[in-house]
Structure formats: structure tokens, C-alpha cells
Amino acid sequence: MASHTTSILSNVLNPLFPFKMLLRGYSLCVLMVDTVWVIINAIYAVMQAVYEVFRPPPMKSVENETALVVGSGRGVGREIAIQLAYLGARVVCVDHNECNNNKTVAYIKRKSGSALSYTCDITKKENVDNLAEQIKHEVGFVSMVFYCCGIPSPRSLMTQPPQDIHDTLDLTLTSYFWIIDNFMPEMKARNHGHIVALTSVAGLSYIKHQMPLSVAQFAVQGLAESLMEDLRINKINGVHVTLTHIYPFIVEDSSELRMKIPSYFGTITPSKAANSILESVLRNYPEASVPKHFLFLGHLLRILPRKATVLVRDLLDTGVDFA
Numbered sequence: 248m249a250s251h252t253t254s255i256l257s258n259v260l261n262p263l264f265p266f267k268m269l270l271r272g273y274s275l276c277v278l279m280v281d282t283v284w285v286i287i288n289a290i291y292a293v294m295q296a297v298y299e300v301f302r303p304p305p306m307k308s309v310e311n312e313t314a315l316v317v318g319s320g321r322g323v324g325r326e327i328a329i330q331l332a333y334l335g336a337r338v339v340c341v342d343h344n345e346c347n348n349n350k351t352v353a354y355i356k357r358k359s360g361s362a363l364s365y366t367c368d369i370t371k372k373e374n375v376d377n378l379a380e381q382i383k384h385e386v387g388f389v390s391m392v393f394y395c396c397g398i399p400s401p402r403s404l405m406t407q408p409p410q411d412i413h414d415t416l417d418l419t420l421t422s423y424f425w426i427i428d429n430f431m432p433e434m435k436a437r438n439h440g441h442i443v444a445l446t447s448v449a450g451l452s453y454i455k456h457q458m459p460l461s462v463a464q465f466a467v468q469g470l471a472e473s474l475m476e477d478l479r480i481n482k483i484n485g486v487h488v489t490l491t492h493i494y495p496f497i498v499e500d501s502s503e504l505r506m507k508i509p510s511y512f513g514t515i516t517p518s519k520a521a522n523s524i525l526e527s528v529l530r531n532y533p534e535a536s537v538p539k540h541f542l543f544l545g546h547l548l549r550i551l552p553r554k555a556t557v558l559v560r561d562l563l564d565t566g567v568d569f570a
Contacts, residue, residue, distance in 0.1 A: 306529035310335030314391035315382070317369060317426060320347030323445070323493065324395030326521035331391075332360030334525075339386055341365045341378065369396065369422040370414070379429035389430050391441045391528075394423050412459045419463035423470065431474075431486075438485035443528055444471040445491050475533060489528050492536040492545060493520065 314331045318324035320342035332338045332355040340355075342348035345366040355362040363386065367378045382389060396418055427442065434440025446464045471490035478486055515523075520537045527535030536542040548556045 304530050306526065307531065308335070309391065309529065312336045312390045313339065313386060313388060314393065315339045315341065315389045315426075315430065316393045316395065317341045318395030319351050320344040322395070323517050323520050323524070324393070325351050326517045327393055327395065327524060328362065329355055329358075329360075330518075330521050330525055331393075332362055333358065336391070337361040337363075337386070339363050339365065339382055339389065341367055341369070343368050369426070370417040372425050375422060375425040375429065379426075388433060388437070390434065390439060391443070392426060392430055393443045393445070394426060395445055396422065415459040415463050416466075419460070420466045420470065423467065427470075427474070434486045435478075435481070435483055438483055440486045441528060441531075442471075442474060442486070442488045443491065443524070444468075444474075444488065445493055445524070446471075447493050487531045487533075489532055490534045491524050491527060492534075492541065493524075494537060494541055 309331060312335075314328075314336045316324055316328040316331065316338055319328040319338075319340035321344075324342075325347075328338045328340050328351055338355060338361065340348050340352050340362055342351075343366065345364075348364050348366060352362040352364040365378060365382065367374050369375050369378070423444070431440070431442065434442075444467055446467045447460075468490060471488055474488045478484075478488065515538065523537045523539060524535070534542065536545065
């Protein structure tokens with residue numbers, strides 16, 4: 248006890264004691280100010296998000312922009328390419344199926360749009376590098392990238408066997424890295440551009456017998472969020488990233504689907520899905536979903552306890568009976 252009292256007295260009588268107390272007081276004040284600042288800005292961000300639900304930000308123009316659409320041969324990718332051309336963008340269509348890709352470009356040109364066709368197997372890095380060099384030489388600066396590969400259709404989810412792990416990761420994720428590595432540096436240098444990442448519902452919840460796909464889609468979501476953070480840290484505010492979750496069973500397909508709650512889910516055409524995606528992109532939303540209201544469900548599942556999210560997922564069963 249005596250030694251403890253002596254220690255306290257020595258600290259109090261230390262000539263540096265007032266300065267230490269002053270430093271601690273200053274640090275506490277800084278912490279309090281920073282905490283209040285974070286709370287105020289968080290409240291403002293929530294209020295702004297609520298406000299934008301009722302009054303969305305204006306849509307930007309893509310006229311004279313050059314948009315790269317990877318996976319433009321069919322489905323949502325094809326519709327995105329067509330609608331971008333309709334909005335005045337010059338569209339660079341890339342697909343491994345030359346016939347389907349040429350049909351997309353021919354349709355765009357018949358509608359007086361501007362489009363170019365490139366055939367490429369993007370699962371090989373050298374192919375992606377060569378494609379990027381060719382596009383930069385023949386087209387110039389690519390200001391928008393839409394990566395539409397790896398999004399499954401309802402038919403494929405029900406009829407295709409589990410995917411090879413390497414093939415799935417190469418198509419869904421690794422090739423996307425290569426595309427970004429080739430086109431994003433120039434966007435950063437010009438402080439102008441837009442990267443659009445498309446993921447399926449597998450990026451929010453596991454799909455039965457489709458573990459490689461689910462892992463790859465989760466990874467694409469992480470990639471998009473990492474890109475956003477990289478741009479924020481480097482203070483590049485002219486390049487935007489939009490992560491869009493597509494619920495493939497919502498997009499009309501020729502296969503027979505048995506909805507658990509058909510009146511709630513319903514279906515939409517690939518054209519309407521593409522329109523919804525482009526609306527989110529043109530408003531520079533960081534995250535969106537097709538259909539739009541499912542985005543709030545995804546956010547809710549993130550904050551609920553594990554047991555609660557399992558109950559919700561079992562209720563919805565991804566909206567489709569895959570049995």
C-alpha cells in the first residue's frame with residue numbers, strides 16, 4: 248500500500264504530469280468530436296438514402312461514351328448492349344459465340360446504332376490481353392465496362408450438373424480481374440469511367456448443388472466492394488462502380504419454374520431487366536438489384552441474426568422450387 252501511494256505521488260510530482268494530462272484530455276476531445284462527426288454524417292447518409300427512394304438522382308448521359316459489354320451474345324448482356332446503343336453510346340460487343348455476337352451488332356446497326364463485334368474466349372489471360380490491346384488500338388478509350396458473364400439462367404440452375412471449380416472461377420471472377428486490369432488504369436488516369444459488376448442471387452445466398460457458382464458470385468461482390476474502396480481511398484470520384492444482383496428466376500425463361508410465392512415474385516423480360524440495370528448505372532448507384540425491391544431484402548439478411556436469415560431463406564427458397 249505504501250509503495251502504491253509513493254508511485255502515485257511520484258507521478259503527480261513529475262514535471263511532465265500536466266503535459267500528459269493535457270495530451271490525454273486533447274485526445275479525448277478529438278475522439279468525442281470524431282464520434283459526433285461520424286454520427287451526424289451517418290444520420291445524414293440514412294436520410295439521403297431515404298430521400299433518394301422518393302426522389303432519385305438525375306440520370307447521366309452515355310452519349311458518345313464507349314461501353315464494353317462482355318457477354319453480349321444473348322440474354323441480359325445482349326439487351327444491355329442494344330439499349331446502350333439506343334442511348335447514344337458506342338458499344339463494343341464481346342462474346343465467345345461469334346454468330347450470336349454478330350447478330351447483336353447487326354441488330355444495333357439496323358437501328359442506326361454504333362457497335363463493333365469481337366470474338367474472344369476470356370477464360371485465357373493472353374486472349375484478354377490481346378483483346379484489350381486490339382480494342383485500345385481500334386476503338387480508343389473504353390469508359391464503361393459491363394461484365395455479363397457467369398450469370399446463370401433458371402434452366403442452367405436446374406439442369407446443368409455442378410460446375411468445375413476452375414472453369415467457374417475463371418469465367419465468373421478471374422477473367423473479370425483481367426478485364427479490370429486492362430481497362431481501369433486509364434479510367435483512373437482520366438478520372439472518368441464506370442465499372443458494372445453483375446452477380447446472381449448466388450452472391451447473396453447459397454444455391455443447392457451449385458457451391459462453385461455461389462463462391463464465385465460472393466467473390467464478385469467482394470471485388471466490386473474492394474474497387475469502390477480503392478477509388479474512395481485514392482479520392483477518384485469520377486470513376487463509379489455499380490454492383491447489381493440479378494435474380495435469374497425473375498428473368499423470363501423457357502423452362503418450367505414453380506414459384507413458391509408466384510404472386511409476389513413474378514417475372515420480367517431480359518429487356519426490362521437490362522433497363523433496370525442501366526437505370527441504376529445512369530444514376531451512379533453503388534448497389535442495385537433486379538427486381539429493385541429485392542435489394543432491401545438483401546440488406547435485411549445481412550443484419551439479421553444467422554437463425555433469422557436461415558428462416559427467411561427457407562421461406563423464400565430463392566423463390567424457386569429446384570426439386
